Amino acid sequence: xxxxxxxxxxxxxxxxxxxxxxxxxxxxxxxxxxxxxxxxxxxxxxxxxxxxxxxxxxxxxxxxxxxxxxxxxxxxxxxxxxxxxxxxxxxxxxxxxxxxxxxxxxxxxxxxxxxxxxxxxxxxxxxxxxxxxxxxxxxxxxxxxxxxxxxxx
Amino acid sequence: xxxxxxxxxxxxxxxxxxxxxxxxxxxxxxxxxxxxxxxxxxxxxxxxxxxxxxxxxxxxxxxxxxxxxxxxxxxxxxxxxxxxxxxxxxxxxxxxxxxxxxxxxxxxxxxxxxxxxxxxxxxxxxxxxxxxxxxxxxxxxxxxxxxxxxxxxxxxxxxxxxxxxxxxxxxxx
Numbered sequence: 001x002x003x004x005x006x007x008x009x010x011x012x013x014x015x016x017x018x019x020x021x022x023x024x025x026x027x028x029x030x031x032x033x034x035x036x037x038x039x040x041x042x043x044x045x046x047x048x049x050x051x052x053x054x055x056x057x058x059x060x061x062x063x064x065x066x067x068x069x070x071x072x073x074x075x076x077x078x079x080x081x082x083x084x085x086x087x088x089x090x091x092x093x094x095x096x097x098x099x100x101x102x103x104x105x106x107x108x109x110x111x112x113x114x115x116x117x118x119x120x121x122x123x124x125x126x127x128x129x130x131x132x133x134x135x136x137x138x139x140x141x142x143x144x145x146x147x148x149x150x151x152x153x
Numbered sequence: 154x155x156x157x158x159x160x161x162x163x164x165x166x167x168x169x170x171x172x173x174x175x176x177x178x179x180x181x182x183x184x185x186x187x188x189x190x191x192x193x194x195x196x197x198x199x200x201x202x203x204x205x206x207x208x209x210x211x212x213x214x215x216x217x218x219x220x221x222x223x224x225x226x227x228x229x230x231x232x233x234x235x236x237x238x239x240x241x242x243x244x245x246x247x248x249x250x251x252x253x254x255x256x257x258x259x260x261x262x263x264x265x266x267x268x269x270x271x272x273x274x275x276x277x278x279x280x281x282x283x284x285x286x287x288x289x290x291x292x293x294x295x296x297x298x299x300x301x302x303x304x305x306x307x308x309x310x311x312x313x314x315x316x317x318x319x320x321x322x323x324x325x326x
Binding site: 007011016019025088090097126131132 | 269
């Protein structure tokens, strides 16, 4: 890839960006898979907060989008344990980052050079209002989410 | 893309860095989106094929050590220094992993200018590429480049001379 005046420039896809975010947040883990589907097909599920998202995220029972404009989104989420969260963040094809006072949710997808789409997820229970995640069981939950996602195609 | 401001406290990157330091992960992702093109522009010509790895590792280093940034107004100079350091490190690592490729450089006769720049850069060491990026792409003077690379100004001058000579030869061939 080349930028101005023909100088080569590096490309940082959304999965790489998610890894950077997770490395910067104490307690955060990343789970990744390569799915044999196009980015559009994968994101049609992952980025559909009110339907697809709630079906593969193990802890989400109900998500309602209150506002979505210019890539910013506000949503109300209810966990299967009944807890509610007001999530705010960014949603665009290949990238979703949401936070509430007690939750952080990160998802990314990018075309895999060998074919298919690499998906990555991070997040979990947030140390209230801080850029940190309670690490207990976070990796297991993320793996479970991606295992569910794989079965949805 | 022109070099980003070094000192403006009202710059969006500086405000985002302050909010990210306060624990706002939305500000972190916005800061990442803001810095990523800049880091990619610095890492690409130095790390070449390792550019995406270098950019990722540079941004990890930037975000992990954000707390050590005493003055958020120094964000861009600090980010640039980390990006150059990581790009040189990744390029050296890649060169060790694939030493044969350096002797097998394609001739710079591609009609596309982009291919020419890349081919000439491939003939230079990562350290020479770093000097070239700082002087010709980032517009730093020799003293600033020598400080950032932690090498004498005379070394910057001689590396730059050699790098520019490589470009001159490639285009006059």
